[in-house]
Amino acid sequence: MSVRNSATQGGGFRFSQRLVLALSGAGLAIGVVGVIEYVRVISEISDPAVQSAVTSSFVGLILTAAISLVLVAVTVGNNTAITLELLAQKARRIEDGEMNVDLSTSRTDEFGTLANSLASMRDSLEERIETIEANRQEIEQRNELIEQTAEHYREVLQAITSGDLSQRVQTDSEIEALREIGEAINLTAETLEEATQNIAVQMEHLSANAEEVAASTEELTETSEQAAAVGQQGREAAQGAIEEMNEVESETDAVVGRIEGLEAEMDEINDTLRLIAQIAQKTNILAVNARIESSRGGESGEGYSVVAEEIRELAEETKDAAEEVEQRLTTLREQIDEAGTDVRTSQQRVEHASHTVEQAMSSLEEIAMLADNVDNNVKSIGEATDEQAQSVQQVAEQVDSLMEIDSDRQPTDGEIDPTVLEFETQSGESIQ
Amino acid sequence: MTTVDYVTAYYFVGLLGMLIGTAAFARAFLTDPRNRTYHALLVGITGLAALMYVFMIAGIGRLTVDGATVQIAQYGQWILATPLIVIYLGLLAGLSRRYIATLVVLDVIVMGTGLVASVSADTTITWVFFAIGSVAYIPLIYGLTIGLTDAVAARPSPVIGLFRKLRNLTIIIWTFYPILWILAPTGLGIITTEMEVLLYMYADLIAKVGFGFIALRSQASLEQLPKLDAVRALGTNPSDR
Numbered sequence: 001m002s003v004r005n006s007a008t009q010g011g012g013f014r015f016s017q018r019l020v021l022a023l024s025g026a027g028l029a030i031g032v033v034g035v036i037e038y039v040r041v042i043s044e045i046s047d048p049a050v051q052s053a054v055t056s057s058f059v060g061l062i063l064t065a066a067i068s069l070v071l072v073a074v075t076v077g078n079n080t081a082i083t084l085e086l087l088a089q090k091a092r093r094i095e096d097g098e099m100n101v102d103l104s105t106s107r108t109d110e111f112g113t114l115a116n117s118l119a120s121m122r123d124s125l126e127e128r129i130e131t132i133e134a135n136r137q138e139i140e141q142r143n144e145l146i147e148q149t150a151e152h153y154r155e156v157l158q159a160i161t162s163g164d165l166s167q168r169v170q171t172d173s174e175i176e177a178l179r180e181i182g183e184a185i186n187l188t189a190e191t192l193e194e195a196t197q198n199i200a201v202q203m204e205h206l207s208a209n210a211e212e213v214a215a216s217t218e219e220l221t222e223t224s225e226q227a228a229a230v231g232q233q234g235r236e237a238a239q240g241a242i243e244e245m246n247e248v249e250s251e252t253d254a255v256v257g258r259i260e261g262l263e264a265e266m267d268e269i270n271d272t273l274r275l276i277a278q279i280a281q282k283t284n285i286l287a288v289n290a291r292i293e294s295s296r297g298g299e300s301g302e303g304y305s306v307v308a309e310e311i312r313e314l315a316e317e318t319k320d321a322a323e324e325v326e327q328r329l330t331t332l333r334e335q336i337d338e339a340g341t342d343v344r345t346s347q348q349r350v351e352h353a354s355h356t357v358e359q360a361m362s363s364l365e366e367i368a369m370l371a372d373n374v375d376n377n378v379k380s381i382g383e384a385t386d387e388q389a390q391s392v393q394q395v396a397e398q399v400d401s402l403m404e405i406d407s408d409r410q411p412t413d414g415e416i417d418p419t420v421l422e423f424e425t426q427s428g429e430s431i432q
Numbered sequence: 433m434t435t436v437d438y439v440t441a442y443y444f445v446g447l448l449g450m451l452i453g454t455a456a457f458a459r460a461f462l463t464d465p466r467n468r469t470y471h472a473l474l475v476g477i478t479g480l481a482a483l484m485y486v487f488m489i490a491g492i493g494r495l496t497v498d499g500a501t502v503q504i505a506q507y508g509q510w511i512l513a514t515p516l517i518v519i520y521l522g523l524l525a526g527l528s529r530r531y532i533a534t535l536v537v538l539d540v541i542v543m544g545t546g547l548v549a550s551v552s553a554d555t556t557i558t559w560v561f562f563a564i565g566s567v568a569y570i571p572l573i574y575g576l577t578i579g580l581t582d583a584v585a586a587r588p589s590p591v592i593g594l595f596r597k598l599r600n601l602t603i604i605i606w607t608f609y610p611i612l613w614i615l616a617p618t619g620l621g622i623i624t625t626e627m628e629v630l631l632y633m634y635a636d637l638i639a640k641v642g643f644g645f646i647a648l649r650s651q652a653s654l655e656q657l658p659k660l661d662a663v664r665a666l667g668t669n670p671s672d673r
Contacts, residue, residue: 053624059615060627064634067608071638074601075646082593089589102588 016081023069023077030065034058083111091118099126142175149178153185165193200399207396210389217382224374231368238361245354252347259340266333273326280319287312438626443489446633450482453641460648467651473520474644477513481640484509498553500617501625506632507547510609513640514539517602520647521576524595526583531575538572541565546610550618562619566610573603594650598643605639 013021038058045051090101103119105112152169159167168189171182290308294301454475461471484505487493493504515536522532545565549558571579576599584592612635613619616628623631 055622056624056627059623060631063608063612063615063623063631067605067631067635067638070601070604070608071642074597074604075642082596086589086593102590 014081015084016077019073019077019081023073027066027069031062034062034065080111087111087114087118094118094122094125099129145173146175146178149173149175149182153182156189157185160189160192165189165196196399200396203392203396203399207389207392210385210392213385214382214389217378217385220378221375221382224371224378228368228371228375231364231371234364235361235368238357238364241357242354242361245350245357248350249347249354252343252350255343256340256347259336259343262336263333263340266329266336270326270329273322273329276322277319277326280315280322283315284312284319287315439629440489442626442629442633443485446636447482447485447489449633449637449641450478450485453478453644454482456648457644460651464651469523470520470647473516473523474647477516477520477640478644480513480516481509481636484512495551497551500621502550502618504547504551507543507550509636511540511543511547514543514606517639517643518572518576521595521599521602524587524591524598525580526587527581528583531581535572535575538568538575541568542572546613550613558618562610562613569606569610576603590650594647597646597650601643601646602639605635608635 038055041054041058042051045054090103093101099122101122103115103122105115107115156167156169168186169182171179171186173179173182287308290311291305294303294305294308297304457471457474457478461468461475464471487505487508488503493508495502495504518535518539519532522535527535542565545561545568549561549565552558552561584595587595609632612623612628612631615622617623617625618628
């Protein structure tokens with residue numbers, strides 16, 4: 001039988017060893033006293049038979065004492081030592097976590113008390129361990145709950161990320177913080193959904209606007225084309241005007257030529273008039289001379305003097321007429337001059353007008369060019385707007401499909417809707 | 433009072449003790465069916481001892497060898513009862529049948545050589561057999577202490593405690609017997625026969641009745657043993673071991 005010795009504390013002897021030592025000491029003491037007494041008694045006895053009897057008695061006494069000591073040692077001492085050791089073993093087993101160690105005892109002495117104390121200590125320890133275990137399990141359950149809730153949140157968030165904005169998390173968690181997180185998620189999802197709806201509306205607006213722009217640009221194209229055509233017409237008209245004017249100019253030039261010819265004629269008439277005036281003067285002088293001559297001739301001359309007077313009067317009249325013609329010519333000349341000046345002014349004006357018309361024509365050309373440009377630009381705008389409208393249309397369709405998903409979808413299924421996948425690919429394309 | 437009167441008185445005291453023990457153990461045997469095997473062994477131990485005391489009182493098996501009285505019944509008691517003690521200890525420790533058998537054989541050798549030594553008139557033979565017995569006693573003690581298998585450790589601790597208590601008591605008390613034997617007229621003759629009888633009686637009472645009562649008081653320990661454990665160990669079910 002091997003006895004575990006590990007629990008022996010410090011130095012010194014174990015209880016059983018000390019007990020053996022003490023009992024051995026007692027036995028030795030009894031033996032020594034017995035031997036001393038025996039020697040003392042035996043020395044006073046002379047009869048060998050009595051001596052033998054006394055010896056036997058002493059030896060018997062010592063042996064009885066020794067056997068009794070052994071009995072004490074085994075029943076009390078050994079018992080105590082073994083009991084202590086057993087209790088120590090049980091305490092060690094409790095220490096090792098073996099809680100079902102039997103500590104029941106029928107003893108009512110100190111060992112019974114000790115065993116009962118150990119038992120109640122063990123029970124209290126067990127209770128505490130159970131409490132700790134319960135706490136641990138509670139924490140574990142709580143953790144599990146948190147994990148489940150987190151998983152649920154993750155799934156819902158994934159669904160929301162996949163486009164199903166109608167998904168909401170359950171906020172019936174027992175844990176305050178998780179509930180708050182769940183509410184925050186729901187609020188976010190709601191806001192997102194509203195924003196998406198808003199975007200859908202805005203997109204429709206945008207789409208309508210784009211269509212309007214497209215229509216406007218079309219009109220604009222027509223207008224600009226009309227403008228170009230009108231410009232062209234204007235240019236042609238201007239061209240005609242310029243030609244007309246050129247003709248006017250050449251005609252005016254002819255008029256000026258004729259007026260100048262008229263002036264030359266007038267000069268010649270003037271010369272003729274001066275000649276007439278000279279002739280009249282000379283005639284007058286002749287008349288005067290004839291009258292003088294007639295006076296010398298007497299009565300025959302008297303008839304001549306009357307003729308000479310007549311001639312002088314005619315000459316006077318002719319002179320007056322010539323002067324009158326000259327005066328009228330002068331007036332006429334002035335009038336012709338004025339007419340020439342007027343005609344030149346007109347010519348200059350026509351030239352100016354022609355110039356202006358040319359400028360107008362070039363302006364019209366520019367206008368036509370600008371109109372062309374405008375047309376081109378408007379066409380580009382139209383194309384751009386068409387593209388934009390298409391994009392907006394696409395986006396609007398996507399948002400619409402999104403909204404359809406929202407309304408079609410049942411919020412509890414965790415699978416990804418094929419339309420969502422479609423949307424994803426579409427949006428992927430639209431991003432590209 | 434004569435020497436014989438004292439001796440007879442001692443025998444009576446021993447008989448009384450054995451009878452009291454037997455009665456107590458028999459009562460336990462009847463009231464506690466669970467540990468019948470153990471109680472039966474105790475009844476056997478004290479019952480045989482009581483019977484032998486009766487024989488000794490009646491003078492049956494009394495010899496006079498070399499001037500000293502030798503009670504064959506005393507040795508008979510030892511030869512028959514001590515194996516039961518060994519079996520009891522073996523069962524308690526949960527030892528194998530073979531192990532217990534070996535210990536019983538050694539025990540019988542020890543007791544048998546003591547008997548031969550005491551009945552032998554030749555001093556040389558006496559001491560030779562005593563030496564053989566003493567030598568056989570060494571493995572017996574070894575087998576009950578250091579040589580124990582792990583079977584004991586597998587026992588519930590109260591059972592281990594009881595076993596160690598009984599084992600220690602048995603070994604220490606048994607050690608007194610050869611000392612007494614040497615001091616008695618069978619050996620050196622330092623103590624008288626009546627003193628020898630008295631001391632043997634005292635030692636017997638402790639080694640058997642004391643043993644039994646300690647065992648009985650620890651009945652709670654026995655309750656922790658499997659019910660059929662003891663019977664099985666005895667070999668009623670040979671296929672088991």
